[in-house]
Amino acid sequence: MKAARKTESLKPLKKIDVSFLITVLALLSYGLIMVFSASSASAHYEYNDALYFVKRQLAWALIGIVIMLTVSRIPYKTVYKYAIHLMVISVILLILVPIIGIEVKGAKRWLGFGSFSFQPSEIAKFAIIVFLARSLSVNGDALQTFTKGFLPYVFITVSLAVLVFIEPHLSGAIVIVLTGFVVLLVAGAKLSHFAAIGIPALGVAAIAMISAPYRMARVTSFFDPFKDSSGAGFQIIQSLYAIGSGGFFGLGLGQSRQKYLYLPESHNDFIFPIICEELGFVGALLVVVLFGILLWKGINIAVHAPDKFSRLTVIGIMGLIAIQVVINIAVVTSSIPATGMPLPFFSYGGTSLVFILAEMGVVLSISRECEK
Numbered sequence: 001m002k003a004a005r006k007t008e009s010l011k012p013l014k015k016i017d018v019s020f021l022i023t024v025l026a027l028l029s030y031g032l033i034m035v036f037s038a039s040s041a042s043a044h045y046e047y048n049d050a051l052y053f054v055k056r057q058l059a060w061a062l063i064g065i066v067i068m069l070t071v072s073r074i075p076y077k078t079v080y081k082y083a084i085h086l087m088v089i090s091v092i093l094l095i096l097v098p099i100i101g102i103e104v105k106g107a108k109r110w111l112g113f114g115s116f117s118f119q120p121s122e123i124a125k126f127a128i129i130v131f132l133a134r135s136l137s138v139n140g141d142a143l144q145t146f147t148k149g150f151l152p153y154v155f156i157t158v159s160l161a162v163l164v165f166i167e168p169h170l171s172g173a174i175v176i177v178l179t180g181f182v183v184l185l186v187a188g189a190k191l192s193h194f195a196a197i198g199i200p201a202l203g204v205a206a207i208a209m210i211s212a213p214y215r216m217a218r219v220t221s222f223f224d225p226f227k228d229s230s231g232a233g234f235q236i237i238q239s240l241y242a243i244g245s246g247g248f249f250g251l252g253l254g255q256s257r258q259k260y261l262y263l264p265e266s267h268n269d270f271i272f273p274i275i276c277e278e279l280g281f282v283g284a285l286l287v288v289v290l291f292g293i294l295l296w297k298g299i300n301i302a303v304h305a306p307d308k309f310s311r312l313t314v315i316g317i318m319g320l321i322a323i324q325v326v327i328n329i330a331v332v333t334s335s336i337p338a339t340g341m342p343l344p345f346f347s348y349g350g351t352s353l354v355f356i357l358a359e360m361g362v363v364l365s366i367s368r369e370c371e372k
Contacts, residue, residue, distance in 0.1 A: 016072055017367035020297040024068075024345075024360050027290050028061055031346040037253060038274040039267035039348060041260045053267055053348055060350035064357030071361025076369065079362060080137075080309050083130040087160075090127040093120035094163035101167070109167045121164045121172040122355040128160055128180050129316030136187040137309035143189045150193045153184055170208060170215065171339040175323055182319035183312055222337040235270065238263040239332045242273035250280030267348045269340050272332050287346070291325050294318075298363060304370040314366055317359045 032054065039053035046052070093111060101108035102117055110117040132153060142149030157180030165173035181194065209215050217232040225233030225240075242258040245251065256277045259266045266274050276284045298318035305311040321344050328343040330336045342349055344356050 013073060014368040016364045017297065017301055017370070020294070020301065020360075020367060021364060023290060023294045023297055024357070027294065027345040028065075028357075030287070030290065032058060032061060033253075034271055034275055034346055035267055035348050037256065037278060038259050038271050040254070042266065045261065056350065057348055057353070060353050061357075064354040067354060068357040068361035068364070071358055072364035072368070074365060076310055076313070076362060076365045079130055079313065079365075080134055083127075083134040086123070086127045087131040090120060090124040091160065091163065094124060094160070096120075097163075097167055107167055107169065109169050109172075118351040119172075121167070121169055121176075122351050124160055124164060125172075125176055125179060125320055126317075126355065126359055128157060128176055129183060129320065130313055132157070132180060132183045132187070133309050133312035133316060136183070136312060137307065140187050140308065143184065143187060143193075146193050146196065150184070150189055153180075153189075154197060157181070157184075165208070168212070169340075171327070171341045174327070174339070175320065175341075178323045179316060179320045182323070183316045186315045187308075187312055218338045222334065225334065235264050236332075236334050236338055239270055239273040240334060242277040243333065246276040246278065246280040246284075248281045250276070250278045250283055253278050269328065269342055269347055270332055271346050271348075272329055272343055275346075288329075291321070291344075295322055301363060301367045301370055305366055306369045306371070310366045310369070314363050317363055320359070321356070 035057045036051070036054035040050040043052035043054075044050045097108050097111060097120055100111070102110040102112060104110065109119050109121065111120055112118060135153070136143070139149075143153070157177060161173040161176040161180075164176060185191075185194070209219055214232075217228075221228055221232035221236065225236045227233065229237055238258055242256065242263055245257070251257075256266075256274050258277055259274055263270055263273060272284070272287070275287060279286075295318050298314055298321075302311045302314035302318070305314060324341060324344050327336070327339070328341045328347075331338050331341055342352050345353070
């Protein structure tokens with residue numbers, strides 16, 4: 001018996017989906033170039049080092065690549081085995097955030113010590129995917145009933161989102177809810193069930209908006225940003241200036257004017273306008289096309305995945321990426337009210353980048369077991 005197990009463990013690993021990996025690396029490379037370009041002015045102003053932000057982002061990217069390749073070699077059933085543990089850990093960490101979290105700009109979203117910190121909400125985003133995928137792969141038929149099947153899963157998803165919301169981190173809570181709903185929908189939840197919770201959900205969203213003055217100011221500035229051009233509307237106005245001035249081919253890489261302390265968070269949540277300004281419509285289209293290829297490749301992996309858990313996990317991860325991309329671009333183009341949402345692979349931030357690459361590793365691990 002032991003000999004058989006040893007022989008099986010020595011079997012060569014099946015090949016990963018190389019085209020998916022190349023797309024991930026292309027997005028990562030593009031993102032690093034734009035982090036350098038978008039952050040050079042503010043880095044020089046704040047730290048007298050134009051490479052300050054990109055050096056850190058590059059270090060996190062290398063760590064993330066190592067983690068991605070390592071995870072890709074681990075059987076995806078290991079994720080299935082520890083899905084509940086991951087959910088419990090994420091809940092505990094989110095409970096600890098308001099108690100011992102690191103406060104930045106009035107919000108406690110980080111845990112850590114010294115120079116090391118991370119956002120537990122990034123763990124929660126992945127945890128809700130694999131938790132739902134594991135449970136629904138066994139109890140998928142339960143979704144056909146509203147009270148005994150659908151509502152309990154909605155309650156779990158929303159409860160996790162509430163823990164993120166009280167940090168406060170509205171955008172993180174929105175992403176968790178929408179990602180959970182994507183998994184539920186693909187697993188077989190009825191559209192009528194989603195419609196039934198639609199009105200209460202809109203009511204909760206309205207309360208969330210009016211419960212904090214800064215959120216209400218964002219909604220007001222969305223309808224008329226020039227009404228408070230030096231206050232709540234300032235950032236979105238500068239974002240629109242950057243996008244509009246890029247034209248078709250852009251001003252040229254590194255030639256942005258808005259990044260010179262005009263556009264706040266130009267290397268974080270508002271990096272897409274800098275891409276538009278420097279590389280124009282062509283550069284922005286390339287971003288969208290690369291994400292489109294990534295989602296297409298991911299869905300193809302999900303279609304050929306060996307079981308329901310792996311299919312739902314890949315769809316959940318792809319849904320997570322798509323939701324963040326759509327919200328980020330919608331915010332910076334003033335299509336929806338402003339909320340803090342990073343652009344995956346592009347926005348500066350070590351925790352987000354490492355977790356995204358780790359999730360890509362899970363997809364690659366599942367791709368090894370796909371029917372070719």
